[in-house]
Amino acid sequence: MDKKELEDSLKFLPRFDAQGLIPCITTSARSGKVLMLAYMNEEALKKSLETGEAHYWSRSRGELWHKGASSGHVQRIIEMRVDCDQDCVWISVDMDEEASCHTGRRSCFYRKVVKNEGGSPALEWVDEDLLFDPETVYKK
Amino acid sequence: MDKKELEDSLKFLPRFDAQGLIPCITTSARSGKVLMLAYMNEEALKKSLETGEAHYWSRSRGELWHKGASSGHVQRIIEMRVDCDQDCVWISVDMDEEASCHTGRRSCFYRKVVKNEGGSPALEWVDEDLLFDPETVYKK
Numbered sequence: 234m235d236k237k238e239l240e241d242s243l244k245f246l247p248r249f250d251a252q253g254l255i256p257c258i259t260t261s262a263r264s265g266k267v268l269m270l271a272y273m274n275e276e277a278l279k280k281s282l283e284t285g286e287a288h289y290w291s292r293s294r295g296e297l298w299h300k301g302a303s304s305g306h307v308q309r310i311i312e313m314r315v316d317c318d319q320d321c322v323w324i325s326v327d328m329d330e331e332a333s334c335h336t337g338r339r340s341c342f343y344r345k346v347v348k349n350e351g352g353s354p355a356l357e358w359v360d361e362d363l364l365f366d367p368e369t370v371y372k373k
Numbered sequence: 374m375d376k377k378e379l380e381d382s383l384k385f386l387p388r389f390d391a392q393g394l395i396p397c398i399t400t401s402a403r404s405g406k407v408l409m410l411a412y413m414n415e416e417a418l419k420k421s422l423e424t425g426e427a428h429y430w431s432r433s434r435g436e437l438w439h440k441g442a443s444s445g446h447v448q449r450i451i452e453m454r455v456d457c458d459q460d461c462v463w464i465s466v467d468m469d470e471e472a473s474c475h476t477g478r479r480s481c482f483y484r485k486v487v488k489n490e491g492g493s494p495a496l497e498w499v500d501e502d503l504l505f506d507p508e509t510v511y512k513k
Contacts, residue, residue: 243496258398265405270461316481321410323482341456342463356383
Protein backbone atom coordinates (compact mmCIF):
# COMPACT_ATOMS: atom_id res chain seq x y z
CA MET A 234 0.00 0.00 0.00
CA ASP A 235 1.36 3.38 -0.98
CA LYS A 236 1.92 5.55 2.11
CA LYS A 237 1.13 8.79 0.28
CA GLU A 238 -2.09 7.36 -1.08
CA LEU A 239 -3.15 6.21 2.39
CA GLU A 240 -2.25 9.41 4.20
CA ASP A 241 -2.60 12.23 1.71
CA SER A 242 -5.31 11.20 -0.72
CA LEU A 243 -9.08 11.26 -0.57
CA LYS A 244 -9.39 7.55 -1.29
CA PHE A 245 -11.05 5.52 1.44
CA LEU A 246 -8.76 2.50 1.81
CA PRO A 247 -9.59 0.98 5.21
CA ARG A 248 -6.95 -1.48 6.37
CA PHE A 249 -8.21 -4.53 8.21
CA ASP A 250 -5.83 -6.48 10.46
CA ALA A 251 -4.87 -10.17 10.20
CA GLN A 252 -8.24 -11.07 11.76
CA GLY A 253 -10.04 -8.93 9.17
CA LEU A 254 -10.92 -6.26 11.74
CA ILE A 255 -10.49 -2.52 12.10
CA PRO A 256 -10.90 -0.80 15.50
CA CYS A 257 -13.66 1.79 15.76
CA ILE A 258 -13.72 4.54 18.38
CA THR A 259 -17.29 5.60 19.11
CA THR A 260 -17.94 8.99 20.69
CA SER A 261 -21.10 10.82 21.66
CA ALA A 262 -22.19 13.50 19.18
CA ARG A 263 -23.74 15.30 22.16
CA SER A 264 -20.94 15.36 24.73
CA GLY A 265 -17.98 14.40 22.55
CA LYS A 266 -17.01 11.79 25.14
CA VAL A 267 -15.80 8.32 24.27
CA LEU A 268 -18.57 5.76 24.58
CA MET A 269 -16.79 2.58 23.49
CA LEU A 270 -14.16 0.92 21.35
CA ALA A 271 -15.31 -1.94 19.15
CA TYR A 272 -14.24 -3.64 15.95
CA MET A 273 -15.69 -3.74 12.46
CA ASN A 274 -15.05 -6.30 9.77
CA GLU A 275 -15.59 -5.43 6.13
CA GLU A 276 -19.29 -6.31 6.27
CA ALA A 277 -19.89 -4.33 9.47
CA LEU A 278 -18.21 -1.27 7.97
CA LYS A 279 -20.25 -1.64 4.78
CA LYS A 280 -23.52 -2.00 6.73
CA SER A 281 -22.63 1.00 8.90
CA LEU A 282 -22.09 3.13 5.82
CA GLU A 283 -25.18 1.83 4.03
CA THR A 284 -27.62 2.12 6.92
CA GLY A 285 -26.12 5.01 8.88
CA GLU A 286 -26.37 2.86 12.02
CA ALA A 287 -23.33 1.41 13.78
CA HIS A 288 -22.61 -2.23 13.03
CA TYR A 289 -19.66 -4.01 14.60
CA TRP A 290 -18.15 -7.47 14.59
CA SER A 291 -18.65 -9.14 17.94
CA ARG A 292 -15.40 -10.90 18.73
CA SER A 293 -16.95 -12.74 21.68
CA ARG A 294 -19.97 -14.01 19.76
CA GLY A 295 -18.22 -14.28 16.40
CA GLU A 296 -21.04 -12.54 14.54
CA LEU A 297 -22.14 -9.31 12.90
CA TRP A 298 -23.51 -7.05 15.60
CA HIS A 299 -26.09 -4.40 14.84
CA LYS A 300 -25.58 -2.29 17.94
CA GLY A 301 -28.89 -1.80 19.71
CA ALA A 302 -30.64 -4.75 18.07
CA SER A 303 -31.10 -6.37 21.52
CA SER A 304 -31.10 -3.34 23.79
CA GLY A 305 -32.88 -0.86 21.53
CA HIS A 306 -29.97 1.55 21.91
CA VAL A 307 -29.20 2.04 18.22
CA GLN A 308 -26.31 4.36 17.33
CA ARG A 309 -27.02 6.75 14.45
CA ILE A 310 -23.77 7.78 12.80
CA ILE A 311 -23.41 11.56 12.53
CA GLU A 312 -19.87 11.49 11.18
CA MET A 313 -17.25 8.87 10.36
CA ARG A 314 -13.55 9.65 10.16
CA VAL A 315 -10.52 7.57 9.36
CA ASP A 316 -7.01 8.04 10.73
CA CYS A 317 -3.79 8.85 8.88
CA ASP A 318 -2.80 5.31 7.90
CA GLN A 319 -6.42 4.15 7.65
CA ASP A 320 -6.23 1.37 10.24
CA CYS A 321 -8.74 2.93 12.62
CA VAL A 322 -12.13 4.62 12.23
CA TRP A 323 -13.85 7.07 14.55
CA ILE A 324 -17.62 7.50 14.54
CA SER A 325 -19.59 10.18 16.29
CA VAL A 326 -23.08 8.90 17.13
CA ASP A 327 -26.46 10.06 18.31
CA MET A 328 -28.69 7.79 20.40
CA ASP A 329 -32.19 8.21 21.86
CA GLU A 330 -30.90 7.13 25.22
CA GLU A 331 -27.15 7.20 25.42
CA ALA A 332 -26.59 3.80 26.97
CA SER A 333 -23.70 2.24 25.09
CA CYS A 334 -22.20 -0.24 27.50
CA HIS A 335 -23.53 -3.77 27.93
CA THR A 336 -23.30 -3.19 31.71
CA GLY A 337 -26.11 -0.64 31.36
CA ARG A 338 -23.92 2.44 31.63
CA ARG A 339 -23.65 5.42 29.29
CA SER A 340 -20.03 4.69 28.35
CA CYS A 341 -17.81 1.64 28.70
CA PHE A 342 -15.23 3.95 30.29
CA TYR A 343 -16.90 4.31 33.69
CA ARG A 344 -13.75 3.90 35.81
CA LYS A 345 -10.54 5.89 35.90
CA VAL A 346 -7.06 4.66 36.73
CA VAL A 347 -5.58 6.21 39.87
CA LYS A 348 -2.72 5.38 42.20
CA ASN A 349 -3.67 3.71 45.47
CA GLU A 350 -1.95 4.51 48.78
CA GLY A 351 0.91 2.15 48.00
CA GLY A 352 1.47 3.83 44.64
CA SER A 353 0.07 0.95 42.59
CA PRO A 354 -2.58 1.55 39.94
CA ALA A 355 -6.17 0.99 40.99
CA LEU A 356 -9.56 2.08 39.71
CA GLU A 357 -12.06 4.68 40.87
CA TRP A 358 -15.68 5.05 39.79
CA VAL A 359 -16.44 7.91 37.44
CA ASP A 360 -19.98 6.86 36.58
CA GLU A 361 -21.85 4.10 38.36
CA ASP A 362 -25.32 4.96 37.03
CA LEU A 363 -27.13 2.14 35.28
CA LEU A 364 -29.38 3.43 32.50
CA PHE A 365 -30.85 -0.02 32.01
CA ASP A 366 -30.78 -3.38 33.71
CA PRO A 367 -28.66 -5.75 31.58
CA GLU A 368 -30.33 -8.79 33.17
CA THR A 369 -33.72 -7.70 31.84
CA VAL A 370 -32.62 -6.27 28.50
CA TYR A 371 -30.44 -9.14 27.28
CA LYS A 372 -32.60 -12.00 28.51
CA LYS A 373 -35.80 -11.07 26.72
CA MET B 374 -10.50 -13.98 34.31
CA ASP B 375 -13.62 -13.38 36.37
CA LYS B 376 -16.09 -11.19 34.46
CA LYS B 377 -17.46 -9.56 37.61
CA GLU B 378 -13.96 -8.74 38.81
CA LEU B 379 -13.08 -7.16 35.45
CA GLU B 380 -16.28 -5.18 35.05
CA ASP B 381 -17.51 -4.37 38.53
CA SER B 382 -14.46 -4.14 40.75
CA LEU B 383 -11.90 -1.40 41.36
CA LYS B 384 -8.97 -3.65 40.47
CA PHE B 385 -6.93 -2.51 37.48
CA LEU B 386 -6.49 -5.69 35.43
CA PRO B 387 -5.51 -4.52 31.93
CA ARG B 388 -5.86 -7.26 29.34
CA PHE B 389 -3.21 -7.35 26.64
CA ASP B 390 -3.94 -9.17 23.38
CA ALA B 391 -2.00 -12.09 21.83
CA GLN B 392 0.67 -9.59 20.71
CA GLY B 393 0.94 -8.22 24.25
CA LEU B 394 -0.80 -4.97 23.30
CA ILE B 395 -3.76 -2.95 24.50
CA PRO B 396 -5.30 -0.22 22.32
CA CYS B 397 -5.22 3.31 23.73
CA ILE B 398 -7.59 6.07 22.61
CA THR B 399 -5.98 9.48 23.10
CA THR B 400 -8.18 12.56 23.29
CA SER B 401 -7.43 16.23 23.82
CA ALA B 402 -8.05 17.47 27.36
CA ARG B 403 -8.79 20.86 25.80
CA SER B 404 -11.25 20.07 23.04
CA GLY B 405 -12.26 16.52 24.00
CA LYS B 406 -11.60 15.45 20.40
CA VAL B 407 -9.89 12.23 19.43
CA LEU B 408 -6.24 12.80 18.58
CA MET B 409 -5.07 9.26 17.83
CA LEU B 410 -5.34 5.56 18.52
CA ALA B 411 -2.14 3.77 19.44
CA TYR B 412 -1.11 0.65 21.32
CA MET B 413 0.64 0.10 24.64
CA ASN B 414 2.48 -2.98 25.79
CA GLU B 415 2.93 -3.66 29.49
CA GLU B 416 6.09 -1.55 29.68
CA ALA B 417 4.54 1.40 27.82
CA LEU B 418 1.53 1.35 30.14
CA LYS B 419 3.80 1.18 33.19
CA LYS B 420 5.95 4.08 31.93
CA SER B 421 2.85 6.12 31.12
CA LEU B 422 1.58 5.66 34.68
CA GLU B 423 4.97 6.29 36.28
CA THR B 424 5.92 9.40 34.31
CA GLY B 425 2.50 10.86 33.54
CA GLU B 426 3.57 11.13 29.88
CA ALA B 427 2.13 8.94 27.14
CA HIS B 428 4.31 6.03 26.09
CA TYR B 429 3.18 3.62 23.39
CA TRP B 430 4.52 0.57 21.63
CA SER B 431 5.41 1.41 18.05
CA ARG B 432 4.21 -1.54 15.97
CA SER B 433 6.01 -0.24 12.87
CA ARG B 434 9.35 0.31 14.58
CA GLY B 435 8.96 -2.53 17.12
CA GLU B 436 10.07 -0.38 20.04
CA LEU B 437 8.92 1.55 23.09
CA TRP B 438 7.78 4.96 21.93
CA HIS B 439 7.87 7.97 24.22
CA LYS B 440 5.48 10.17 22.30
CA GLY B 441 7.09 13.50 21.57
CA ALA B 442 10.68 12.31 22.08
CA SER B 443 11.46 13.17 18.43
CA SER B 444 8.94 15.92 17.73
CA GLY B 445 8.88 17.60 21.13
CA HIS B 446 5.12 17.13 21.27
CA VAL B 447 4.93 15.30 24.59
CA GLN B 448 1.49 14.25 25.83
CA ARG B 449 0.87 14.88 29.55
CA ILE B 450 -1.79 12.51 30.83
CA ILE B 451 -4.60 14.33 32.63
CA GLU B 452 -6.76 11.26 33.13
CA MET B 453 -6.63 7.58 32.23
CA ARG B 454 -9.71 5.39 32.04
CA VAL B 455 -10.22 1.73 31.28
CA ASP B 456 -13.24 0.14 29.61
CA CYS B 457 -15.70 -2.42 30.97
CA ASP B 458 -13.74 -5.56 30.13
CA GLN B 459 -10.38 -3.82 30.53
CA ASP B 460 -9.08 -4.45 27.02
CA CYS B 461 -8.84 -0.77 26.06
CA VAL B 462 -7.59 2.37 27.76
CA TRP B 463 -8.52 5.98 27.12
CA ILE B 464 -6.21 8.84 28.01
CA SER B 465 -7.02 12.52 28.00
CA VAL B 466 -3.87 14.55 27.36
CA ASP B 467 -2.54 18.07 27.46
CA MET B 468 0.19 19.21 25.05
CA ASP B 469 2.06 22.50 24.61
CA GLU B 470 1.27 22.43 20.93
CA GLU B 471 -1.44 19.97 20.08
CA ALA B 472 0.25 18.27 17.14
CA SER B 473 -0.34 14.56 17.59
CA CYS B 474 -0.12 13.12 14.10
CA HIS B 475 3.17 12.19 12.46
CA THR B 476 1.91 13.98 9.32
CA GLY B 477 2.15 17.26 11.25
CA ARG B 478 -1.55 17.63 11.94
CA ARG B 479 -3.36 18.16 15.24
CA SER B 480 -5.20 14.84 15.08
CA CYS B 481 -4.70 11.68 13.04
CA PHE B 482 -8.40 11.89 12.14
CA TYR B 483 -8.14 14.72 9.61
CA ARG B 484 -10.43 13.22 6.96
CA LYS B 485 -14.05 12.19 7.12
CA VAL B 486 -15.79 9.43 5.20
CA VAL B 487 -18.48 10.65 2.83
CA LYS B 488 -20.36 9.23 -0.14
CA ASN B 489 -19.16 10.31 -3.54
CA GLU B 490 -21.51 11.01 -6.44
CA GLY B 491 -21.71 7.34 -7.35
CA GLY B 492 -22.64 6.47 -3.74
CA SER B 493 -19.27 4.89 -2.92
CA PRO B 494 -17.35 5.91 0.18
CA ALA B 495 -14.66 8.54 -0.31
CA LEU B 496 -12.82 10.96 1.94
CA GLU B 497 -13.11 14.68 2.51
CA TRP B 498 -10.64 16.94 4.31
CA VAL B 499 -11.64 18.12 7.77
CA ASP B 500 -8.28 19.59 8.73
CA GLU B 501 -5.40 20.07 6.32
CA ASP B 502 -3.34 22.39 8.54
CA LEU B 503 0.20 21.26 9.20
CA LEU B 504 1.39 22.38 12.64
CA PHE B 505 4.91 21.20 11.86
CA ASP B 506 6.85 19.94 8.89
CA PRO B 507 7.42 16.19 9.34
CA GLU B 508 10.38 16.27 6.93
CA THR B 509 12.24 18.66 9.22
CA VAL B 510 11.13 17.27 12.57
CA TYR B 511 11.82 13.59 11.99
CA LYS B 512 15.07 13.96 10.05
CA LYS B 513 17.01 15.94 12.63
